[in-house]
Amino acid sequence: xxxxxxxxxxxxxxxxxxxxxxxxxxxxxxxxxxxxxxxxxxxxxxxxxxxxxxxxxxxxxxxxxxxxxxxxxxxxxxxxxxxxxxxxxxxxxxxxxxxxxxxxxxxxxxxxxxxxxxxxxxxxxxxxxxxxxxxxxxxxxxxxxxxxxxxxxxxxxxxxxxxxxxxxxxxxxxxxxxxxxxxxxxxxxxxxxxxxxxxxxxxxxxxxxxxxxxxxxxxxxxxxxxxxxxxxxxxxxxxxxxxxxxxxxxxxxxxxxxx
Amino acid sequence: xxxxxxxxxxxxxxxxxxxxxxxxxxxxxxxxxxxxxxxxxxxxxxxxxxxxxxxxxxxxxxxxxxxxxxxxxxxxxxxxxxxxxxxxxxxxxxxxxxxxxxxxxxxxxxxxxxxxxxxxxxxxxxxxxxxxxxxxxxxxxxxxxxxxxxxxxxxxxxxxxxxxxxxxxxxxxxxxxxxxxxxxxxxxxxxxxxxxxxxxxxxxxxxxxxxxxxxxxxxxxxxxxxxxxxxxxxxxxxxxxxxxxxxxxxxxxxxxxxx
Numbered sequence: 461x462x463x464x465x466x467x468x469x470x471x472x473x474x475x476x477x478x479x480x481x482x483x484x485x486x487x488x489x490x491x492x493x494x495x496x497x498x499x500x501x502x503x504x505x506x507x508x509x510x511x512x513x514x515x516x517x518x519x520x521x522x523x524x525x526x527x528x529x530x531x532x533x534x535x536x537x538x539x540x541x542x543x544x545x546x547x548x549x550x551x552x553x554x555x556x557x558x559x560x561x562x563x564x565x566x567x568x569x570x571x572x573x574x575x576x577x578x579x580x581x582x583x584x585x586x587x588x589x590x591x592x593x594x595x596x597x598x599x600x601x602x603x604x605x606x607x608x609x610x611x612x613x614x615x616x617x618x619x620x621x622x623x624x625x626x627x628x629x630x631x632x633x634x635x636x637x638x639x640x641x642x643x644x645x646x647x648x649x650x651x652x653x654x655x656x657x658x659x660x661x662x663x664x665x666x667x668x669x670x671x672x673x674x675x676x677x678x679x680x681x682x683x684x685x686x687x688x689x690x691x692x693x694x695x696x697x698x699x700x701x702x703x704x705x706x707x708x709x710x711x712x713x714x715x716x717x718x719x
Numbered sequence: 720x721x722x723x724x725x726x727x728x729x730x731x732x733x734x735x736x737x738x739x740x741x742x743x744x745x746x747x748x749x750x751x752x753x754x755x756x757x758x759x760x761x762x763x764x765x766x767x768x769x770x771x772x773x774x775x776x777x778x779x780x781x782x783x784x785x786x787x788x789x790x791x792x793x794x795x796x797x798x799x800x801x802x803x804x805x806x807x808x809x810x811x812x813x814x815x816x817x818x819x820x821x822x823x824x825x826x827x828x829x830x831x832x833x834x835x836x837x838x839x840x841x842x843x844x845x846x847x848x849x850x851x852x853x854x855x856x857x858x859x860x861x862x863x864x865x866x867x868x869x870x871x872x873x874x875x876x877x878x879x880x881x882x883x884x885x886x887x888x889x890x891x892x893x894x895x896x897x898x899x900x901x902x903x904x905x906x907x908x909x910x911x912x913x914x915x916x917x918x919x920x921x922x923x924x925x926x927x928x929x930x931x932x933x934x935x936x937x938x939x940x941x942x943x944x945x946x947x948x949x950x951x952x953x954x955x956x957x958x959x960x961x962x963x964x965x966x967x968x969x970x971x972x973x974x975x976x977x978x
Contacts, residue, residue: 468973470966519969521976550977572965620964674965676972690977701970705879706831706933707729708967710778711960713935714727717780718809718949 462507462559463536464526466551466686469519470700472673473546476516477523486514486547490525493543499531511561511680515634517672522551522568522679524561537692548697551686564680566611566627569636572674573622573644579615581647582622586613588656589626589639597659597666598639599632606632625678634669642667721766721818722795723785725810725945728778729959731932732805735775736782745773745806749784752802758790770820770939774893776931781810781827781938783820796951807956810945823888823939825870828895830883831933832903838876840906845872845883847915848898856918856925857898858891865891884937893928901926 467490475483479491487510491503500506511524531539537549573582589610596606614625624643626636642659645651645667659665726749734742738750746769750762759765770783790798796808832841848869855865873884883902885895901918904910904926918924 470969521972572968688977693977704963704966704970707963709831710729711963713780718947718952
């Protein structure tokens, strides 16, 4: 059978997503776990594929891999979670033999911005990106087509951050981070709206690249759903979560003291 | 002149407080920074002293050091903050030549507990520790007197945690962590109240040791006040704070998704 698994990871502790020798990557750690649990014989033999190669530093709540396997369905998530660190498998689906996770219905990215930014400015400028555009000024140069369709961009202020929730079928390399920096520059009054519309119309422009670590791949969706299995999440999730909350207490308490 | 400085640190990245060879400790890093900035010639020459040697893994919002120096008063905090990582100097006081930071008016510790614990149970049991007691069952064995006076223990539920705020003039090694585990065991119904009163009355008992990382040394106070200088806090504070908040977003978002 062929299966698709959905998983989260903390990008701050990896050297990017894509497997490469001598450094710790998300894909590399996942493949090691698949080999160790004997879920696959090899990447090629079992047609292992990843949905999205997120940037170094970026995290994911719901990235997707697919591979062929004979492993027992009900035990896969738990077995993998016991063999990875800082990666959390939480969704399972049995898929068609020709399923390739790169071909998604929609990808959802979230970028975390300073909550002090001008919310209305961000909303005004983000609407410019919605719809079909040539994003050649919002990516690393590449040979292939740079036309993409943004389904929606939602701007909302939450407790600690402004969320920029961006949805579309597929994205170019660095695209979200380049869009984000243009939006921030507009919200800060550093560039006029016209600079963005002209860049989308083709005028060569380089707004620069926003940092990677505030970027999350929130979800990748297909024309089927994943079974969600909370029980397979390992105790390390709760422990790491608590550790991060305690670190947050340190910084917020200090901020109150000196503020 | 002799000065006292107040500082915070993230204990999760250090091998404890006390200086020792070949591992990264809070005190070790501070002494390196004092040497590098030429604020001191040496630990002995400048009578360098620390207030509290916190346990490995524990953090501090307000620990205190003192030393003799000729460095320019107004520039010390900023100069030190430029020469340390994960330590944040934020308070300054000029003190008497014979000032020893170990002799404090009061120390304030905060322990972070799971917010699901029985608040009333914790309150009932914590009142048992207030006042003067022999804490020989709540410390590592030591030769010196184990009688200590707890000024107050406050139990309060905040957003992510229950805070246990414990104040007293001085504490024995591991004392807070041993008190905490006794309180938790009582709140969970694992031990009766009598077990605590008997242990405080001298009956040999070992309730065990709560983990170190949820423990913060919140403050050490004297009969003088520190000047608080927010401007000396380096940009790395804001960056590290943001990084931790973003990691928190990952865990909370994943929790919502699978919960």
